[in-house]
Amino acid sequence: MLFNIFMLIAGLVALVWSADKFVYGAAAFARNLGLPPMLIGLTIVAMGSSAPEMFVAATASMEGMTDTAIGNVLGSNVANITLILGITALLGAIAVSSQTLMREIPLMIIATVIAGYFLHDGMLTRIEGFMLLGLFFMLMGYFIWHAVTNKKKDALEEEADSEIPTGVPTSRAILWLIVGIVLLPLSADWMVQGAVGIAKAYHLSDLVIGLTIIAIGTSLPELAACVAGVMKKEDDLAIGNIVGSNLFNILAVLAIPGIIAPGAVDAAASSRDFYMVLATSSALAVFILLSGRARALKRWHGVVLLCTFIAYQLILFQA
Numbered sequence: 001m002l003f004n005i006f007m008l009i010a011g012l013v014a015l016v017w018s019a020d021k022f023v024y025g026a027a028a029f030a031r032n033l034g035l036p037p038m039l040i041g042l043t044i045v046a047m048g049s050s051a052p053e054m055f056v057a058a059t060a061s062m063e064g065m066t067d068t069a070i071g072n073v074l075g076s077n078v079a080n081i082t083l084i085l086g087i088t089a090l091l092g093a094i095a096v097s098s099q100t101l102m103r104e105i106p107l108m109i110i111a112t113v114i115a116g117y118f119l120h121d122g123m124l125t126r127i128e129g130f131m132l133l134g135l136f137f138m139l140m141g142y143f144i145w146h147a148v149t150n151k152k153k154d155a156l157e158e159e160a161d162s163e164i165p166t167g168v169p170t171s172r173a174i175l176w177l178i179v180g181i182v183l184l185p186l187s188a189d190w191m192v193q194g195a196v197g198i199a200k201a202y203h204l205s206d207l208v209i210g211l212t213i214i215a216i217g218t219s220l221p222e223l224a225a226c227v228a229g230v231m232k233k234e235d236d237l238a239i240g241n242i243v244g245s246n247l248f249n250i251l252a253v254l255a256i257p258g259i260i261a262p263g264a265v266d267a268a269a270s271s272r273d274f275y276m277v278l279a280t281s282s283a284l285a286v287f288i289l290l291s292g293r294a295r296a297l298k299r300w301h302g303v304v305l306l307c308t309f310i311a312y313q314l315i316l317f318q319a
Contacts (some may be wrong), residue, residue: 066261090303108243196209211316
């Protein structure tokens with residue numbers, strides 16, 4: 001048991017650190033290539049913050065643990081909104097002024113509905129995995145087109161620009177990019193092995209492993225990014241990280257188990273857990289839309305979200 005705990009902690013620390021270096025190197029390299037800050041923020045940074053989920057999903061899928069991979073996606077999306085935004089909102093109201101976010105949040109809900117449709121029959125096929133991946137690339141294409149053609153300044157763009165590394169030599173950016181790429185799969189494997197060992201000792205299912213221990217661990221980069229964003233008064237960027245990460249998870253990361261290890265899915269994933277993802281995603285939109293002209297997540301929203309997270313965890317561990 002002690003060895004499994006060590007593996008889990010070591011894997012988690014290495015996973016978060018390598019994901020950060022991957023984002024740092026990729027973002028700096030992209031800036032050196034002259035890509036628009038909005039494009040870097042919506043694609044590279046969002047994908048980088050979901051790198052832990054991506055590599056954990058790939059590792060679990062290759063080991064035949066499809067339910068763990070799917071649970072990681074669904075659990076991470078729930079944790080991102082209820083735990084991460086819940087904690088962040090408690091620090092102070094999070095204002096939403098970006099029109100980009102007002103487009104992305106409905107897209108996140110639509111993507112969630114599509115994923116739920118694929119899962120509702122208790123199967124995730126290879127064709128469905130490729131369809132999710134295709135939708136992801138279409139969405140990235142739209143973001144790229146909009147970032148290149150839209151000349152109107154957006155609050156999210158200004159905040160994203162300040163977070164992208166400047167003055168980093170291309171050679172150093174590539175070095176950190178390589179370090180991240182090498183360490184991410186290794187640390188993901190350590191974390192999965194440790195989590196599985198602990199979970200088996202407590203007789204938890206593969207799905208619950210992904211929904212709880214692994215999902216919370218892989219969401220830590222988003223927590224750090226959100227808290228840092230709010231402390232710097234970059235509210236749009238804080239929520240943007242969550243929405244972008246959830247979009248990436250539900251389309252690109254969920255595609256991984258479908259492509260690598262297609263087959264039957266735990267019935268709870270397509271009912272209880274999918275509806276939880278849909279409900280929390282919809283709640284985020286409702287909270288922002290009904291907050292008045294000054295659209296924001298308020299402290300009482302944070303309390304509701306955190307209570308929801310705690311209740312959901314209790315349900316999972318009692319299942």
